[in-house]
Amino acid sequence: MLPTPPLALRYIARGASLWLVARVLGSVAVALAGGDPLHLPFGATLLIIAASVMLGVADTRRRHERALLENLAVSTGMRVAFFAIPAVAGEISIGVVAGVLA
Amino acid sequence: MTPLLVADCVGKSFKGRRVLSAGSLRAVAGELRVLLGRNGAGKSTLMKIAAGWIEPDTGTVHFDGAARLRTRLPQLAEQGLFYLPDHDLFSTAFSVRTQLDMFRQQFGGGDIDEAAHAVGLVGKLDRRPSALSGGELRRAELAAILVRRPRCLLADEPFRGIAPKDAEDMTRVLRGLAASGMAVVVTGHEVPTLLAAADHVTWCTAGTTLELGPPATAVLHGAFRREYLGHAP
Numbered sequence: 001m002l003p004t005p006p007l008a009l010r011y012i013a014r015g016a017s018l019w020l021v022a023r024v025l026g027s028v029a030v031a032l033a034g035g036d037p038l039h040l041p042f043g044a045t046l047l048i049i050a051a052s053v054m055l056g057v058a059d060t061r062r063r064h065e066r067a068l069l070e071n072l073a074v075s076t077g078m079r080v081a082f083f084a085i086p087a088v089a090g091e092i093s094i095g096v097v098a099g100v101l102a
Numbered sequence: 103m104t105p106l107l108v109a110d111c112v113g114k115s116f117k118g119r120r121v122l123s124a125g126s127l128r129a130v131a132g133e134l135r136v137l138l139g140r141n142g143a144g145k146s147t148l149m150k151i152a153a154g155w156i157e158p159d160t161g162t163v164h165f166d167g168a169a170r171l172r173t174r175l176p177q178l179a180e181q182g183l184f185y186l187p188d189h190d191l192f193s194t195a196f197s198v199r200t201q202l203d204m205f206r207q208q209f210g211g212g213d214i215d216e217a218a219h220a221v222g223l224v225g226k227l228d229r230r231p232s233a234l235s236g237g238e239l240r241r242a243e244l245a246a247i248l249v250r251r252p253r254c255l256l257a258d259e260p261f262r263g264i265a266p267k268d269a270e271d272m273t274r275v276l277r278g279l280a281a282s283g284m285a286v287v288v289t290g291h292e293v294p295t296l297l298a299a300a301d302h303v304t305w306c307t308a309g310t311t312l313e314l315g316p317p318a319t320a321v322l323h324g325a326f327r328r329e330y331l332g333h334a335p
Contacts, residue, residue, distance in 0.1 A: 001180040004207040010196075064190035068201060070155075070175040071184055071191070071250070072208050078176075 001073040011056075011082035018059065019052040019087040023094075026051075038098040049087040056083030104167070105130045106254050106285040107183065109152035112161030113309075114144075121147045123309035124161070129254050129285035134276055136296040137289045138330060139306030145289045146188060148306060149258045152287075153185035154178045165254075182253030184246075186260060191243045192231040198242045199227040205250040217248035221275060237264040244275055254285040261292045273299045293331065297321070305330065 002008075026048045027037035040048070060066065060079060069079060107129040114122045122144040127137065129152075139145045150156045152163060154173035163173040165181055175185055192201050202214045218224050221241040231239055240260060247255060257276070261269040269292055277299050280286045290296055297303070303320035305312045307329065314320035321327065 001176075001208075004204075006207060007204050063193045063195045065193040065195070067185070067187050067191045068193050068204075071179050071246075072204055073176045073180040075174065075176040 003072065003074050003078065007072065007074075008082065011079075012086050014059065015052065015056050015083040016086035016090065018055040018083065019048070019090045022048050022051040022055060022087070023090060038094065038101070045091050049084060049091060052087035053080055053083045056080075103130050103132070105164075106166060107152060107178075107256075107287075108164040109148060109158075110162050110164065112148065112151045112158040112163070114147050114151060114156070114159050120309060122151075122158075125151075125306060125309065125311045126161075126313075127152045127287065127304065127311065128313075129256065129287045130302075131253070131285045132280060132283050133301040134280035134286045134288065134299055135302040135304060136300040137287060137304045137306055137311075138291075138293070138296065139289075140330065141291075143306045144309060145306045146258050148311070149185075149256050149287070149289060150187075153183065153256050155185060155187070179252075184250050184252035184255050186243055186247065186255065186257040188258040188262060191246065192239070194230060194232055197228050197230055198223075198234070198245075201231075202227070202242075202246055202249045205246055209250055211249040211251050214245075214249055217245040220248055221245045222271065237268045240264050240268065240272065244272055247279070248275070252284065255279065255287070257286070257288045259290050260288060261290050261295065266295075269295050 026044060030040060030044065031037045057079065105128040109127040111124045111126055112122060113124060125144055125148045127148050129135065137145050151158045154163065154175040154177065157172065162169050165178050165183065192198065199214060205211050206214060218227050221244045223238065223241045223245055226234065226238060231242065234242060260272060273295055276286055276288060288296065297317040300317050303314040303317055305314050305326050314323050314326055
């Protein structure tokens with residue numbers, strides 16, 4: 001069962017903010033290492049997406065949301081998607097912007 | 103009547119300690135069944151397995167006539183199950199109204215304000231769960247059930263930490279849900295309240311379960327009286 005748009009949007013918005021945190025931290029780390037924060041290696045991009053998902057899952061645990069989401073018929077895979085989708089979309093957007101600027 | 107949900111001969115161990123060896127649970131439409139037993143007898147574990155919250159080591163769970171090898175709560179919820187855990191149904195991130203609205207939208211459920219009125223929670227829906235007392239939180243959870251309108255409800259210790267008056271009110275609502283055709287299973291230690299409300303008693307003891315039948319029959323069961331109720335046989 002797919003979640004209703006308002007429910008999905010709440011979690012995707014949370015996923016977007018968590019991706020932003022992971023991305024800023026990742027970019028700072030790359031910049032400190034002398035790299036270009038806009039052109040991250042593919043491995044680093046994957047790492048940021050994975051970190052965003054992990055942060056999201058940890059956040060749902062911190063907020064005790066398992067019972068709520070599972071009673072709403074939201075599967076574990078869907079929960080992961082809530083946090084992966086904005087991270088992947090964000091990375092693609094940055095890639096496009098970086099390509100245009102280059 | 104055919105049970106809507108059956109947890110059949112389920113077993114579960116935690117870190118080598120056998121909590122359940124062969125426990126069974128049935129939820130029947132139109133009945134309020136109570137699962138009684140001492141602390142540590144395995145009631146909550148049996149409820150969690152029946153709800154797809156945890157996997158059993160042995161045994162199967164059937165819902166609506168279909169057996170599943172790996173039962174998951176989201177799948178059962180889609181088919182009409184609602185599992186009320188002994189704590190933390192609600193997220194701390196949203197108001198109670200927002201979360202009730204999630205149930206309403208997801209399942210096309212009942213009216214939120216009507217549900218709040220039925221459980222005596224009018225005027226408190228816009229608070230976050232952390233701003234409610236234990237009794238109010240249990241009422242809010244009951245409102246979620248009223249909004250969700252599931253076919254089957256498994257409620258783990260819904261009366262825990264609430265005043266007797268609140269327990270009576272909640273029992274009345276649960277009885278009403280069963281009368282409307284819902285299959286309801288409740289655990290707890292509030293024996294007089296539960297026995298007065300129940301249609302059927304299941305006793306969880308020594309890693310297994312015994313079907314004791316209606317409360318009037320259950321209280322005559324010698325071992326149940328001696329080992330659980332504490333009455334002389």
